[in-house]
Amino acid sequence: MSAVFRGSGGEPASESVGRLLDEIDELVEESMRGGEPRTGYNFGDPSYPPCPNPHCTEPWHGLAVTARMAFMRDYSGLDPDYDYDTDDSPVLCAGSARAGGWQPAPEDVIEAWRAAQLATFSEWTEPEVPAPETPVARAEKLWTALARPAVLIVVVSWLIALVSMLLPPAQWRWLTIGVGIMAPMWFGWLYARAETILPAGYARRRLRAxxxxxxxxxxxxxVGWIPAHWGRSAPADAGDVRAGYFALLVACAVACLGHAVVQVGRVRLRASAEQEEFDAAEHGESLYLRGFGWMLFVLPITLLFGWIVGYFAFQPAAMWAAVALVTVIVATFFLEAAVVKIVTKAHDSVDIPMIVFFTIGIGALLVWSVLRLAAAPLRL
Ligand SMILES: [Zn+2]
Structure with a gap:
């Protein structure tokens, strides 16, 4: 072993080792003159020294930086198969400790390498071309949008009914304007956007038909303005307050009738222009599911809220108005689904009995809540 440490001049091993260590120390000191912080690099640390190599924009780095490393950082993310030892891409900087004695790869070589990578890389990440919208989906979009104001009118009326549990009627009567502006606002928005969400002229052509x-x-x-019309004058007695709740109920019921005209009317045209734009089974099922969703989520929320708030509310009976409003829209969806399924014969043996069963239950709840509202001692 001692031969290894014997210098060429024949000096003793210990002396030669000592000189070697000194030389290493000197090298390290020189290369670290810029100063590598003891704590390592934190991203974005402004006090961290830059790489001393003039054409390098990296912070101080020990390892060589290659074009592939830069590419992974800038574009592709870390390639799990990347191996530094076999990376043969052009070297951008040989390392901050190697100030001299190396030449960076020529700029055009690096550029060519990057361009070739970019070309294949954009091939892998080519965004999937979205499938063109089917005629069925397009028709669905239009008619759902046209029927939506009914849902918005119910939602706003429902919110007003819940709020009215806590406020005297002289205050919440102003909120009824919200029911009136819902449909004009929605149609205004739809008119402005029709050309961007549907092909040009499509809505016009369909509506004309x-x-x-x-x-x-x-x-x-x-009909959205019926409640606002009621709200124009302050209620004078309990009968006026009751009329306010029934104004909300009537507005919602008529709006839901409009909803049904739009949604069920699609069946009538099935044999002619809209033949290919209508999937009867899916349409009936989607109406049924929407009704079910309202029944399953909004109705329990209304009952729970009304029951809890009822203990300290100004107008506990107002919860029956909210319940009645929800039952109106649930019944609308169920009846629409039933008509679509029966007319198009797109149903199986349990569909219709199920819908009838739920509609009877919902209808009973509607009658019950209207009776409760009619008999309740309402406060001014
Ligand atoms: Zn560098």
Missing amino acids: RPTALAAAALMIV
């Missing part, structure tokens, strides 16, 4: 749907939309705009 179905005047009943347009009439239903007009109906929704008009």
